[in-house]
Amino acid sequence: MSGLRERQKADRHRRIIEAAAALFREAGYEGAKIEAIATQAEVSIGTIYNYYQNKGDILGAIVSMEVNEVLNAGRGVVANPPANVGDALDTLIGIYIEHSLHYLSKEMWRQAMAISTQLPDSPFGQAYTALDRALTEQIRALIARLQEIRLVRADIDGPAVGELIFNNMNMMFIEFVKRDEAKIPDLRAAIRRQNRILVGAIGT
Amino acid sequence: MSGLRERQKADRHRRIIEAAAALFREAGYEGAKIEAIATQAEVSIGTIYNYYQNKGDILGAIVSMEVNEVLNAGRGVVANPPANVGDALDTLIGIYIEHSLHYLSKEMWRQAMAISTQLPDSPFGQAYTALDRALTEQIRALIARLQEIRLVRADIDGPAVGELIFNNMNMMFIEFVKRDEAKIPDLRAAIRRQNRILVGAIGT
DNA sequence: CACAAAAACAGAATTGACTCAATTTTAGAA
DNA sequence: TTCTAAAATTGAGTCAATTCTGTTTTTGTG
Numbered sequence: 001m002s003g004l005r006e007r008q009k010a011d012r013h014r015r016i017i018e019a020a021a022a023l024f025r026e027a028g029y030e031g032a033k034i035e036a037i038a039t040q041a042e043v044s045i046g047t048i049y050n051y052y053q054n055k056g057d058i059l060g061a062i063v064s065m066e067v068n069e070v071l072n073a074g075r076g077v078v079a080n081p082p083a084n085v086g087d088a089l090d091t092l093i094g095i096y097i098e099h100s101l102h103y104l105s106k107e108m109w110r111q112a113m114a115i116s117t118q119l120p121d122s123p124f125g126q127a128y129t130a131l132d133r134a135l136t137e138q139i140r141a142l143i144a145r146l147q148e149i150r151l152v153r154a155d156i157d158g159p160a161v162g163e164l165i166f167n168n169m170n171m172m173f174i175e176f177v178k179r180d181e182a183k184i185p186d187l188r189a190a191i192r193r194q195n196r197i198l199v200g201a202i203g204t
Numbered sequence: 205m206s207g208l209r210e211r212q213k214a215d216r217h218r219r220i221i222e223a224a225a226a227l228f229r230e231a232g233y234e235g236a237k238i239e240a241i242a243t244q245a246e247v248s249i250g251t252i253y254n255y256y257q258n259k260g261d262i263l264g265a266i267v268s269m270e271v272n273e274v275l276n277a278g279r280g281v282v283a284n285p286p287a288n289v290g291d292a293l294d295t296l297i298g299i300y301i302e303h304s305l306h307y308l309s310k311e312m313w314r315q316a317m318a319i320s321t322q323l324p325d326s327p328f329g330q331a332y333t334a335l336d337r338a339l340t341e342q343i344r345a346l347i348a349r350l351q352e353i354r355l356v357r358a359d360i361d362g363p364a365v366g367e368l369i370f371n372n373m374n375m376m377f378i379e380f381v382k383r384d385e386a387k388i389p390d391l392r393a394a395i396r397r398q399n400r401i402l403v404g405a406i407g408t
Numbered sequence: 409c410a411c412a413a414a415a416a417c418a419g420a421a422t423t424g425a426c427t428c429a430a431t432t433t434t435a436g437a438a
Numbered sequence: 439t440t441c442t443a444a445a446a447t448t449g450a451g452t453c454a455a456t457t458c459t460g461t462t463t464t465t466g467t468g
Binding site: 110111117156160164167175177179193197198200201202 | 314318324329367376383
């Protein structure tokens with residue numbers, strides 16, 4: 001399964017992603033022309049379209065890497081959460097937010113979000129929805145964990161709370177990436193303030 | 205101030221919007237070519253771009269009308285809310301959701317949302333953000349009203365609750381328009397389930 | 409009523425994402 | 439090794455949004 005063809009394919013995938021990531025950062029998503037990506041990756045335009053259905057899917061591949069890293073980092077918190085509800089939520093959400101601008105600029109996030117709503121059935125659109133769902137599930141898992149250790153009341157509708165927290169955080173994050181001057185600490189503080197209401201409602 | 209030029213301008217605006225609205229509905233946003241809109245509105249392509257910066261702004265004008273109607277309808281609920289917190293929220297949110305597909309198809313909503321995150325500084329992007337804020341303020345006004353009539357505890361952080369409710373609703377609405385088969389009653393039920401947690405936390 | 413400046417219009421030209429038919433490369437059978 | 443079919447690559451061509459430049463219309467003034 002590791003013939004010449006397979007290796008070349010993997011190599012081209014990597015070269016395209018690397019070229020695109022560099023150009024997206026330098027010139028922005030719109031500014032990064034497919035022709036430039038092709039030249040830098042040393043493939044032809046047609047080859048890019050053989051690997052990715054459209055320009056958005058290239059960005060999608062980068063977003064997926066970022067979010068998967070975030071999900072991984074979040075596992076630790078779910079397994080071993082801080083000993084009170086507010087801190088547990090803040091820690092998990094903090095990981096999401098602090099990680100978010102590692103590989104992706106705000107402009108790249110804006111484009112990624114836009115494409116995912118514009119073309120929800122494209123490969124990237126579906127992948128993005130799946131990532132959102134995975135993040136929701138992780139927050140739900142945290143709530144469930146907190147219920148196990150009696151920090152959250154057992155009679156609380158955990159899945160609904162988890163979704164509510166994710167939706168609010170996600171919307172706040174969308175507004176955050178829409179304003180270039182918005183700062184991470186302010187975003188976190190605003191979300192904490194909102195979550196405080198829920199923490200009061202669900203905590204033991 | 206009402207010379208020939210002014211009248212012609214207003215008339216052309218109207219014709220462009222009407223042509224665009226019809227074509228967006230018939231052919232979808234992507235399917236409605238600028239050339240076709242120009243022909244149907246009996247102006248040239250150049251004139252369209254004299255009136256609107258880009259295709260998205262035309263859609264934006266239509267979205268603005270829709271949301272402004274919704275805001276208007278919401279005022280009645282805020283002035284005279286049902287006598288319990290859950291119903292009050294459900295009624296206001298119900299108005300938003302039930303109205304939402306009057307003039308705009310899901311596909312048009314998807315495009316509008318996408319453009320507003322993609323180009324937050326374009327005329328439409330800014331207008332859309334302002335509309336979101338107006339909706340948030342209306343929900344906050346409802347909470348404030350409910351605090352006045354003692355249905356919501358006075359020590360609750362009203363603005364934070366309002367934003368939390370709006371953000372959650374908006375995110376649910378985004379997911380709703382992303383799936384063509386999603387149904388309004390299911391959307392409303394899901395939001396009610398989420399709000400129930402908050403209602404428990406803030407009600408007297 | 410003429411006329412000059414300002415505003416608006418028209419549509420051909422440009423630009424860039426994406427397609428597709430022709431060509432090249434690879435895998436694997438004989 | 440040689441040959442053939444399948445897979446992959448290529449880049450010129452297509453299509454539609456947007457720009458640009460010359461032309462026309464409107465306005466206000468003498």
